[in-house]
Amino acid sequence: MLFNSWQFVVFFPVVVCLYFSLPHRFRWALLLGASYFFYMCWKPAYLVLILISTLVDYCSALAMAKTSSQLKRKGYLMLSLCANLGLLFSFKYFNFFNESLRQLMQHFPISYDVPRLNVLLPVGISFYTFQTLSYTIEVYRGRQKPERHFGIFALYVSYFPQLVAGPIERPGTLLPQLRHEHHFEYGRVTEGLRLIIWGLFKKVVIADRLALVVDNVYSQPDRFTGAALTTATVFFAFQVYCDFSGYSDIAIGAAKVMGHRLMRNFDRPYFATSIADFWRRWHISLSSWFRDYLYIPLGGSHVRVRRFCLNVIAVFIISGLWHGANWTFIVWGLLHGLYYLIGRATRNLRGTLAGRLGLSGYPRFHRLIKVTITFLLVCFAWILFRANSLSDALMIVSRLGTGWTELWNPSGLGALLTSFGVPEKEFWQGVLLIGVLAFVERLHGPKQVTELLTRLNRPLRWLVYILLVLMILNLGVAKRIPFIYFQF
Amino acid sequence: MRNFLKRLLVFLIIVAGLQLIVGHKVPSEIRRLDKALSGKIDILFLCDSTNFAYSLQDTDKRSGSQMLQSVIPERQILTLDHGAFNMDIYLAFCRYIGRSRNKPDTIIIPINMHSFSPGWDQRPNWQFEQERFLLDYPLLRSFFKPLAVFKAVSTNEISPDRYNRTKVYCDDEPVGTVQEFDFQSTDPNSVTDEQIRKKCILQYMYPLRPDHRKLRSMLEIVATLNSVGVKPLFYIVPLDMETGEKHLPGRFCRRVRTNVELVKTLLRNHNVEPLDLSQSIAAAHFSWTIYPNEHLDQYGRSFVANCLAKALRDSDGLSRPE
Secondary structure (H helix, E strand, C coil): CCCCCHHHHHHHHHHHHHHHHCCHHHHHHHHHHHHHHHHHCCCHHHHHHHHHHHHHHHHHHHHHHHCCCHHHHHHHHHHHHHHHHHHHHHHHHHHHHHHHHHHHHCCCCCCCCCCCCCCCCCCCHHHHHHHHHHHHHHHHHCCCCCCCCHHHHHHHHHCHHHCCCCCCCCHHHHHHHHHCCCCCCHHHHHHHHHHHHHHHHHHHHHHHHHHHHHHHHHHCHHHCCHHHHHHHHHHHHHHHHHHHHHHHHHHHHHHHHCCCCCCCCCCCHHHCCCHHHHHHHCCHHHHHHHHHHHHCCCCCCCCCHHHHHHHHHHHHHHHHHHHCCCHHHHHHHHHHHHHHHHHHHCHHHHHHHHHHCCHHHCHHHHHHHHHHHHHHHHHHHHHHHHCCCHHHHHHHHHHCCCCCHHHHCHHHHHHHHHHCCCCHHHHHHHHHHHHHHHHHHHHHCCCCHHHHHHCCCHHHHHHHHHHHHHHHHHHCCCCCCCCHHHHC | CHHHHHHHHHHHHHHHHHHHHHCCCCCHHHHHHHHHHCCCCCEEEEECCCCCCCCCCCCCCCCHHHHHHHHCCCCCEEEEECCCCCHHHHHHHHHHHHHCCCCCCEEEEEECHHHHCHHHHCCHHHCCHHHHHHHHCHHHHHHHHHHHHCCCCCCCCCCHHHHHHCEEEECCEEEEEHHHHCCCCCCHHHCCHHHHHHHHHHHHCCCCCCCCHHHHHHHHHHHHHHHHCCEEEEEECCCCHHHHHHHCCCCHHHHHHHHHHHHHHHHHHCCCCCEECCCCCCHHHECCCCCCCCCECHHHHHHHHHHHHHHHHHHHCCCCCC
16 A cells, blocks of 8 residues: 555545544554554565564563573574564565576586575565564663563554654654554644645655656666766656655654654755765664664774774665665665765865865855765765666766767757656656755755744645645656655 | 544645646547537547548648538538547547437447557557546546546556567467567658568557457447447548558458458447448558558548448438538
């Protein structure tokens, strides 16, 4: 069930009405049933995977709490890690590694014929696996008491607003909220609805419109010039942002309506002034997961330089692999790791250079330069993220310099726009919407966009709501374009 | 909560009201039909591009229906034509007319044998989902886009991928997929005989089966119009048999005739005699320049118009005014 489907438009109000009508003691059952139904709309059989994860982690955590033996506790943690990561590996990575190994073995006189697993990737498996893993790790570390109510724990694993694409919640924040009784509060409910509307606007009006150009160019990149490929890549940068942050906004908004506060997942990432800053603003719930459960346990920055570099590269490569079983994602992660290390190594040098160039006297201009450079670096890396294969990505990079001079003659721009395969109007609407998004994000600053709306007086606020809804209904793209992060 | 629900209701009413205004965009064919049905029309002429396409050498560039109107000026004809119109959209028009108060006496419906081919029948942009929805659910016209955005109605019943993977047959033999046959060229000089042969295979060499969805639509048109007392006049559009036979000797005419016979038999089973013009026009009177199609020059359109006029006169005893 997609958030931008009529099924969700019916499902969500029904669930909310029932939720506030039922006594508190039955609400977990309603939400659990609704969450399982929500998930089963994709492929009912894959609910079994969630149930296995839920059962293993519920029992492991309780067993950990019962024993004082550190060895046994570690054993239960390993059981949880093996079960969850084993499922993730089997369904998401087995075929990738199998195929890579097969290609490697072709260079050696070794017969390798392990068959492919004929399975579909269960939607959201990476998200709920990481969420449930954070629970067992926290219980192991003694920071989280095991949840004894199986229903509440099952709901923590499968809570429908964030089940298939996050934000990846922590047990310390979500579990108590699921136990707590939430009453209908006008302000909170309307704030949740505002976020839902804004998220839908970003998804169906902006992201899906940009996708028309991006999909067309990236499906046959060899047919396009560097100018077209660059445009499509910049469009993709905003598509993936609006698509994913739109989903997160809807998820956070839907949970807020029911009284549950989910963590913020994006904080205007394209205003980042460095790659490190970008990762503090992009997919925050995943970045912080990797920080807390991988980077810091590896030693973080309190180790020797060589080890630190290895840690950073390892975390970024695993982060890339988390996104998808493809070499493109691994190289994308590696590239970001290198960006991060180079950025850190040159921090002082860049500061000195900025001082010598007199940029320190113009902080806004200096900031603009940093934001622009970071954006360009991120866009370059998006080529790897979006390309269908590593060879496609390399081909795109090799062509980036072509086709720019043609833009100087009047027919050149027209030819470029025609090559995108969408009406010119759609293209310019896409450009305009990117501008609108940047303007709105600049306006609301580090706060949520909904707070910007609350500052308006009621008639103006209603006018904005009505305009947004009418734009969703009339400028939304009807083509079925799934949320990008669903595939992860 | 009551306060919230009240405000939500007001909000939804305002949005729905505004949507009724901003969402009311109807294609020109449906607008013209609505306007015509508010008065009286005698004949409705539904057609694809074979009605209006012409040759650059034509001195008379009138469409076939305009020529027909000049042959029978005493009958008022409304033409609804659009490139790639087909039986599915004709069915939607007929159902819509069936529900309206005023109805034409006769509806002329072309049977273009090309339209049953995978290259037309399965082409994503030629499904007319929006037009069919607007005709089937006139009360929801303002809400088509919102329903499409939220996937309650489909705007891409056939995906480009499915289209490209559709099998192409030459008689009963599978010879590839649409992707291999549906190439385009803008330069007539660069077209090879092999490309023309492939186009002929894609467009006409399929083995037509009685359960083809467009044949089912055709028979549903007959049933719909019979039930509301409107006479259907089906005609099979002229095909460039000479070119086809030149590139697929001994096979093209046989295949087309077999397919045409099936169409005629199905209609006859429902007491409808179609006008078969499939082999009535020589290659010289087709106006295509790159790949073969059913577009006619002025002679061809005039010939079709006269044949239709005769069929109309025969069917209702009209005498041609001198």
